Amino acid sequence: MTEPGAGRDEPQAHGPPPLVATLKARPEDFVVEEVLGFAPSGEGEHAFLTVEKRGANTEWVARRLASHAGVVPMAVGFAGMKDRHAVTRQHFTVQLPRGAAPDWSALGEAEFRVLAATRHSRKLKRGGLTGNRFEIVLRDVRGDVAAAHERLDAIERRGVPNYYGEQRFGRAGGNLVAALAMFAGARTSRAERSILLSAARSALFNRVVAARVADGSWNRPLEGDVFQLDGSGSIFGPVPLDDTLRERCRDLDIHPTGPLWGRGGLRSGGAVAALESGIACAEPALVRGLEAAGLEQERRSLRLAVRRIERTFSGDSLTLAFELPAGGYATTMLRELVTAGDDAAAARI
Numbered sequence: 001m002t003e004p005g006a007g008r009d010e011p012q013a014h015g016p017p018p019l020v021a022t023l024k025a026r027p028e029d030f031v032v033e034e035v036l037g038f039a040p041s042g043e044g045e046h047a048f049l050t051v052e053k054r055g056a057n058t059e060w061v062a063r064r065l066a067s068h069a070g071v072v073p074m075a076v077g078f079a080g081m082k083d084r085h086a087v088t089r090q091h092f093t094v095q096l097p098r099g100a101a102p103d104w105s106a107l108g109e110a111e112f113r114v115l116a117a118t119r120h121s122r123k124l125k126r127g128g129l130t131g132n133r134f135e136i137v138l139r140d141v142r143g144d145v146a147a148a149h150e151r152l153d154a155i156e157r158r159g160v161p162n163y164y165g166e167q168r169f170g171r172a173g174g175n176l177v178a179a180l181a182m183f184a185g186a187r188t189s190r191a192e193r194s195i196l197l198s199a200a201r202s203a204l205f206n207r208v209v210a211a212r213v214a215d216g217s218w219n220r221p222l223e224g225d226v227f228q229l230d231g232s233g234s235i236f237g238p239v240p241l242d243d244t245l246r247e248r249c250r251d252l253d254i255h256p257t258g259p260l261w262g263r264g265g266l267r268s269g270g271a272v273a274a275l276e277s278g279i280a281c282a283e284p285a286l287v288r289g290l291e292a293a294g295l296e297q298e299r300r301s302l303r304l305a306v307r308r309i310e311r312t313f314s315g316d317s318l319t320l321a322f323e324l325p326a327g328g329y330a331t332t333m334l335r336e337l338v339t340a341g342d343d344a345a346a347a348r349i
Contacts, residue, residue, distance in 0.1 A: 010210040012336055013161050013218060014154055018147035019338040021138035021318065027054045029137040030086035032330075034079060035323065037130035044121030046077075046093040049104065053112035057084045061112050062092060069094050069102045077124035080132070080326065083167065089115070093124045130231070131325045136334070138318040140341055145313060151337055152320075155306050159252060160336050161209050161218050162304040164202035165329035175199035183289030197293055200286045201260050207279045208258035209302050218256070219303050221245055224270030227254040228301045231325055235299050238269045255301040261287060262295030304328045 024030050040048040047069070053061055062076040069075070075095040082088040096102070104114040169175050179196035182188050188196060212218040221227070226237040227245075230253055239245070248254045259266060259276050266273045280287045310321040324330060 010161070010163055010206060011213045013213050014151060014158075014336045017143075017335070017337055017339045018151055019138070019141055019143035019318070020341050021141040021143075021338045022341050023136075023138060023334065023338070024085055025137075025139045027085060027087050029139065030083065030330075031088070031135040032082055032086055033089040033133045033135075034091055034129050035131045035133055036079065036091060036128070040118050040120040043119045045098075046095050046120045046123060047102070047104070048118050048120035048124075049092045049094065049114050050089065050116040051092055051112050052087065052089050052115055053082070054087045055084065056111035058082050058090070064107070064109060064112075065092055065094055068104075068107055069096060069100065071095065071097070079124050079126065079129040091124060093120055093122070095123060127326060129326050131323055131328070132330075133321070133323050134330045135319065135321045136330065138320070138334075138338060139316065141313070141316050141318045141338075142341075143338075148318070148337060149311070152309050152311055155333060155336060156309045158219055159255075159303040159305045160333050161213050162255075162301050162328065163206050163209055163332045165331045167329075167331075168202045169199050176203050179289065180285055183285055183292070193293075197290065197295065200290055201262075201295070204261050204279060204283060204286055204290075205258050205300060207283075208276055211275055211279065212256070212258070212302055219249070221249050221256055222270075222272050224268050224272035225256045226267050226272075226299055228257050228299065229254055230305055235267075238267075238272075252303075252305045255303040255305070257299035258302050260295075260298040260300050261290045262297045263291045264297040266297065267299065300327075304332060306333050 049065065051061060051065075058078055058081045062078060063073050066073045066076045071094060077093040077095075079091060082090055094102075104117045107114060170178075175196055176199050178186075178188070178192075179200040182193065182196050183200075209218060221241055223241055224238050226235055227249075228235045235257060245254070249256070256272075257268075259268070259280075261280060266276055268276060304324060307323040308321075312319045322330075322333070324333070
């Protein structure tokens with residue numbers, strides 16, 4: 001199959017990017033802040049920590065927090081994985097023994113620091129956030145600035161295809177290669193197995209998105225579509241199309257979905273189910289492996305709504321700030337705006 005990952009072979013929805021730039025010239029150029037949608041309770045058996053990290057992955061930080069508190073790593077919760085090559089502000093919970101009160105300010109790690117600590121009644125779970133706020137600096141910007149403003153307006157109005165980003169697939173698509181090897185019998189650890197299953201599912205999903213982008217239906221409803229409510233995991237359909245559904249789709253209130261492959265029949269119908277089944281039939285090893293792993297059919301939005309875009313051009317740099325829902329990749333938005341310059345090969349968009 002074609003090597004997966006947003007920014008490689010998948011078609012773009014808004015046309016060729018109007019800008020060329022360097023992305024992630026330094027960690028400070030890519031800042032991510034979690035939006036949880038709730039406040040910690042202020043009491044309970046869990047320490048609720050706001051952490052700023054740079055040059056470190058989320059699971060490593062979680063292990064360091066556990067070690068400092070004298071608890072097992074399973075006692076630490078977090079809502080989302082964050083890019084190592086960035087400055088990220090995210091939240092962790094640490095379940096503490098009765099009476100324990102670690103001095104979080106005493107952590108002497110170069111890669112992260114605890115900005116705030118309070119108490120909370122429950123462990124943070126994966127996916128337990130509303131979204132993320134990004135502030136990204138693009139450097140060595142070249143191209144048509146007026147067209148870039150028009151493109152950003154179009155992105156805010158119409159959204160972008162909800163491709164999984166390249167980081168889901170590992171360096172040079174290695175996670176997908178490893179997933180196929182695992183399905184063929186190679187032994188893997190439990191942690192690696194989860195990563196590889198996600199890569200396999202994501203590759204199939206990206207192919208569905210690419211097909212819908214190619215035929216122009218990624219952001220408009222077709223007969224047989226299943227829809228997701230914006231900002232929610234709730235889905236419904238298929239239902240007969242009418243003007244109300246079409247208007248809700250135009251207004252970014254609902255989005256067509258594609259399959260996250262697993263056991264069971266597709267929920268979609270008609271031509272949509274035929275397209276999705278055809279893509280699955282072309283990748284029998286991935287389909288069999290995912291079904292044998294016990295995963296069930298799920299759905300994910302084909303479209304990513306990009307909210308509250310702010311942009312500032314200054315000299316040859318562009319600073320962007322925007323919000324994405326949980327699970328959205330900033331690079332899938334950026335690839336509709338900018339092509340990575342030759343000096344940014346290590347930070348492909």
